[in-house]
Amino acid sequence: MTDAEATRLREDYLTRLDEAMSALPHRVAGDIRQGIEEELTGLDAEAAALRIAQLGDPRAIAREAQDEVPAPPVVVVAPVPAASAVPSRPATSTRGFAIAAALTLAFGGFVLPFLGWVVGAVLVCLSPLWKAWEKAVAILTPLGAVILAWIITGSMAFSAGSSSGSSSGTGTPPETAVNPLVPDMFGFGSVHLLLIILAVVIVPAAGLWLLWRLRGRSAD
Numbered sequence: 001m002t003d004a005e006a007t008r009l010r011e012d013y014l015t016r017l018d019e020a021m022s023a024l025p026h027r028v029a030g031d032i033r034q035g036i037e038e039e040l041t042g043l044d045a046e047a048a049a050l051r052i053a054q055l056g057d058p059r060a061i062a063r064e065a066q067d068e069v070p071a072p073p074v075v076v077v078a079p080v081p082a083a084s085a086v087p088s089r090p091a092t093s094t095r096g097f098a099i100a101a102a103l104t105l106a107f108g109g110f111v112l113p114f115l116g117w118v119v120g121a122v123l124v125c126l127s128p129l130w131k132a133w134e135k136a137v138a139i140l141t142p143l144g145a146v147i148l149a150w151i152i153t154g155s156m157a158f159s160a161g162s163s164s165g166s167s168s169g170t171g172t173p174p175e176t177a178v179n180p181l182v183p184d185m186f187g188f189g190s191v192h193l194l195l196i197i198l199a200v201v202i203v204p205a206a207g208l209w210l211l212w213r214l215r216g217r218s219a220d
Contacts (some may be wrong), residue, residue, distance in 0.1 A: 006045035013040070013052050020062035032065055098127040098214055105138065106207020117142075117203060129217050130210060138206040145202050 014037060021029040036055065040048050055061065091097055101123030108116025121139045124130065130138075 003044065006043060006048045009045060009048045009052060010037070010040040010043075013055075013058065017058040017061065020058040021065065024062060024065055028065055032061065036061075092126045093128050095129065095214070095218060097123070098129045098217075099211065101127050102207045102210040102214065104207075105210065106204040109203055120207065124210065129214060134210065134213055138210050141206055142203045 014033060017033060017036065018029070021032060024032075039051060039055075043051060101120060103120075105117065105120030105124050108120040110116070112119070124135055124138060
């Protein structure tokens, strides 16, 4: 056999070896190929054929090498816990809700007499942006003013009726001329006038006071 035949045998064996070791790590396959190539280099055709026969099937070499390659470490990836859902902020804790509540308390009665004010009072109580005493002042002040107006008006009307009855000898109050241009200070007209003043002045003032107290506050 000639040297050309020895080269052909060597290259053919190395080619089959490369194909068999294609699944091996590159470093391992490279080391095996280099070692076998060095063994076959410089041999004549007869010696090369004998050595190739001794080495055996390239696939058997690849299987042995695969068995000796350490298995890659198994990386256990811990499941990533789902991000805890951020609790959504309730609508009642926002500044927008508080502003709407104060405006409803101030002017809701003009849209729905008394009922609009009640709705505003409930909304104000639901908002956490005011302190308890602020809510109490804004809600109880108009109520207290109404009760006080009724008490004062009733007391004055009772006093006027008593004095008129005692001044007449028979117990029958004398007839007095009533000027339609002068408001009845002790009757329904005065109560009605006080309620109008409460609706126009005190109730809106309480709601606007809450807005003033709200400045610079947030739910955080």
